[in-house]
Amino acid sequence: METWKTIARELKLDMSPFLRVESHTIKLPDGQTLEGWPWLISPDFVNIAAITQDGKYLCFRQTKYGVQNTTLAPAGGYIEPDEDPLAAAKRELLEETGYEAPHWENLGKYRVDGNRGNGTAHFFLARDAHKVCEIDADDLEEQILLTLSRAEVEAAVARGAFKVLPWQTVMALALLRW
Amino acid sequence: METWKTIARELKLDMSPFLRVESHTIKLPDGQTLEGWPWLISPDFVNIAAITQDGKYLCFRQTKYGVQNTTLAPAGGYIEPDEDPLAAAKRELLEETGYEAPHWENLGKYRVDGNRGNGTAHFFLARDAHKVCEIDADDLEEQILLTLSRAEVEAAVARGAFKVLPWQTVMALALLRW
Numbered sequence: 325m326e327t328w329k330t331i332a333r334e335l336k337l338d339m340s341p342f343l344r345v346e347s348h349t350i351k352l353p354d355g356q357t358l359e360g361w362p363w364l365i366s367p368d369f370v371n372i373a374a375i376t377q378d379g380k381y382l383c384f385r386q387t388k389y390g391v392q393n394t395t396l397a398p399a400g401g402y403i404e405p406d407e408d409p410l411a412a413a414k415r416e417l418l419e420e421t422g423y424e425a426p427h428w429e430n431l432g433k434y435r436v437d438g439n440r441g442n443g444t445a446h447f448f449l450a451r452d453a454h455k456v457c458e459i460d461a462d463d464l465e466e467q468i469l470l471t472l473s474r475a476e477v478e479a480a481v482a483r484g485a486f487k488v489l490p491w492q493t494v495m496a497l498a499l500l501r502w
Numbered sequence: 503m504e505t506w507k508t509i510a511r512e513l514k515l516d517m518s519p520f521l522r523v524e525s526h527t528i529k530l531p532d533g534q535t536l537e538g539w540p541w542l543i544s545p546d547f548v549n550i551a552a553i554t555q556d557g558k559y560l561c562f563r564q565t566k567y568g569v570q571n572t573t574l575a576p577a578g579g580y581i582e583p584d585e586d587p588l589a590a591a592k593r594e595l596l597e598e599t600g601y602e603a604p605h606w607e608n609l610g611k612y613r614v615d616g617n618r619g620n621g622t623a624h625f626f627l628a629r630d631a632h633k634v635c636e637i638d639a640d641d642l643e644e645q646i647l648l649t650l651s652r653a654e655v656e657a658a659v660a661r662g663a664f665k666v667l668p669w670q671t672v673m674a675l676a677l678l679r680w
Contacts (some may be wrong), residue, residue, distance in 0.1 A: 325565045325644050325646075326565065326573050327565045327572075328565070328567045328643070337523055342540050345515055345524070345540075350567065360518045364521075388617075390618060390619050391505075394506050395616075397616075415594050427524040431662075432662030434664075434665060434666060435568045435632075436614065437568055437616070438567070438573075438669070439520075439566075439567060440521070441568050442569060445667055466504075466531070487612060488616035489668060492610070492671060493671040496674040496678055500659065501660070502667070
């Protein structure tokens with residue numbers, strides 16, 4: 325099976341650092357050419373399913389502009405330029421919750437949009453998390469730290485209470501793993 | 503908790519029907535104003551975890567431009583204008599696999615990007631699927647229909663073999679549900 329080849333790309337919109345949009349010209353394996361294919365370039369990000377030493381999941385209740393409502397959320401955020409995904413996950417967990425964890429498992433990396441790119445999600449499971457400092461988050465949106473039991477997380481995932489796609493994903497993957 | 507309010511929006515790029523990009527001016531609960539917030543408008547879509555009458559999961563091996571590789575995939579596609587998400591799911595399953603199913607469960611809807619919108623994913627579990635016709639897909643990318651056991655899907659999800667975010671999500675949610 326052959327993948328499509330990019331034969332030309334044109335920058336259509338620059339809203340750096342959060343978004344650039346390109347138009348791609350693509351050559352298909354059968355020789356056909358597609359023009360004007362939208363392609364999104366946005367920062368890669370991490371999300372972390374973090375479980376404390378006493379078996380509780382660290383989550384937030386927060387508002388989110390894209391949801392226009394409150395939602396449950398895991399820790400997470402954008403990866404800084406040249407930052408390793410695991411280092412970003414450890415940084416975000418510490419900043420957003422004040423917790424560190426000795427055990428980390430990689431839950432995979434996933435292209436956000438199979439057609440148009442739009443960054444890559446990197447997911448992690450952190451176990452035996454324990455509090456080491458106060459919260460130092462730079463997030464503009466209000467968020468309240470919660471500790472949920474596994475049964476509460478199972479119920480929340482079953483009813484879709486993590487309303488943002490990557491958040492639901494990392495919590496579902498954590499439940500399957502641990 | 504109060505959500506952010508959109509107080510102005512400006513169209514920055516129109517690549518309809520697949521993408522429009524707006525710049526939003528946003529008022530925060532504390533009175534602060536944010537300008538130039540990128541906002542993505544793209545079609546909502548469905549993905550379906552479909553299980554056959556003999557307990558196999560209907561999946562594809564396919565190439566995907568956004569992945570630049572082969573990947574496992576569930577059935578799915580964009581929702582047509584004014585189409586109900588469940589109707590879209592039934593249509594896509596039939597077109598892509600030739601299967602129909604008598605039992606459907608809703609696995610939730612999720613905003614793709616919590617900050618910038620970019621459409622909503624609607625997920626479904628279809629059970630007791632059975633073949634009723636030949637495949638009639640309009641997808642440009644090559645895909646091969648596979649039937650995988652539950653153990654094979656568990657192993658594929660554990661190693662991140664569904665390489666596109668919503669695909670991994672719907673399969674993980676199906677494993678948790680059934």
